[in-house]
Amino acid sequence: MTKMRALLASMASALVLAGCATTSHPGSDGLYAAPTGGAPVTPNPTPYSEALVCLAHHAQAHNLASPRIAVGRLADYTGRASQDGAGAAVTQGASLMAMSAFAKAGVNLVERFDTSVSELELRYANNRLIRDDQTGQRQINAGSIPGSNFHLVGGITELNYNIRSNGIDALGGDRVDGDPTGVFSRRLWVMNIGLDLRLVDTVTLEVVDVISYQKQIIGRELSAGVFTFWDDAVVDISGGGSSLEPVQLAVRSVVERAVLEISAQLYGVNPSQACQFDDPIGGGASNITGGVNVATAYGSRETSNVQARQNIDRGHEQRDDTLRGYLRGRYD
Template identity: 60%
Template sequence: MSRRHLIKGGAAVSAVALLLAGCVSPVAGPSGQYATPIGNAPVTANPTPYSAALYCLADYARRYNLPSPRMAVGRISDYTGTVSSDGGRQITGGASLMANSALAKAGARIVERYDTSVSELELRYANNKLIGDQAPDAQGPEDTQYRRILAGQVPGSDFYVVGGITEVNYNIRSGGFDIGQGEINSARPGSTMLNHRVYVMNIAMDLRLVQTTTLEVVDVVSYQ
């Protein structure tokens, strides 16, 4: 390869590096972003109409020093059995995750019970002395000690939330109008159609608040 081709190749690589440097920076800009989002669509928060009320509960508890019980979220499944035409679920399967987010916004103390796969795996490894933890004053890998399992090290929950999505109705009420116009005796025949429809649907959810130690159902709500 000639020297001229090497110079051209080096210039091309430098140009690409400069372009990439313009997209990614080690210092965040005024918007707090390190990189330019593809399509100018940055990651944004996803608040709901209930977020303000949940944050208000959290602020009230902090202001008056009200301790929160330990809360857990169990399985909140879709019991409607509805399936869309393309084969997927018609109703979300993430209701338990939404309940976790709502409790966190309200300032509740949450213990994980919905997905304990990682904790159970590491507990099994620790029981076989396969996981090591370094002490704060460790000088090297030889100071690593296996993780000990202590009785009572996992805090228990006081209450947990379970339930399910129990009802979905696609067309409780509907209304609208259709307007059509057509021309046949004209040099430029054509037609126009205006259509407007409004459908009312509802989704119902039944939730239970259960005391963990006694399994007593202390509250039941049914919302739609």
């Protein structure tokens, strides 16, 4: 009975301590509580970020100019909601990720995604309401806005929650009720996301490149516990943890992988020759990731030099050397 009382006293002390951790009166700094945590801001790279930056340095060192690229709407076409029902399961900001990726690669970008401020200022200038410090009233000049040569559109097209899962549960103990009993549980599951992008000639609306990638995501869960009787008391102790590879970071990864391939085509370089990096995709894959059928869609090689991608490693270690490394309409 004494042990039972000691256990109840410990539980009561924990409850009192938890109650003291909060207060209904602010301190002298005007805060009820200091925020938990304090991790610094860090970069948010993917396995392809270093290659994008390296490609930009290579282009700068060799005076390779890219055409102007506009990023359109990269929408979420999965229609999936988060499992807790709080919103969409995948990010709605894939377009912003693509812009950041192109910027890492040093590609010339023009804004077409959110032009609300520019359009408002143009309207004000047209009504003679905008003033520039140097020239006075802002002038509206024809041809002052550079046009895009290509634009990127597409979206997130796959989100498969449970491609495969497995687990194990174990329970062990003595047949005597008073002896401890141990439990152990392990779970593992795999899901994936998919992306389909198109690069379109802004003037002719011809689709000059198509890319489709997917990335698998892994999750793990581990737990263990002990159950026993302690005189008149019951003791049940358990612990564990779970981890899931960030879904939104997986979206950023497939976006950057696609942008890396497109940027290399725009510069007309082989990224595996320009930069030494370990492509996680590489090695022997043979499925078609995208590209266009040059013979049927754009005529012969004499009239069109659109890229035709022959396997998933197009532009990397298994590059098809028989095709030229630049898009139709590349601007030097």
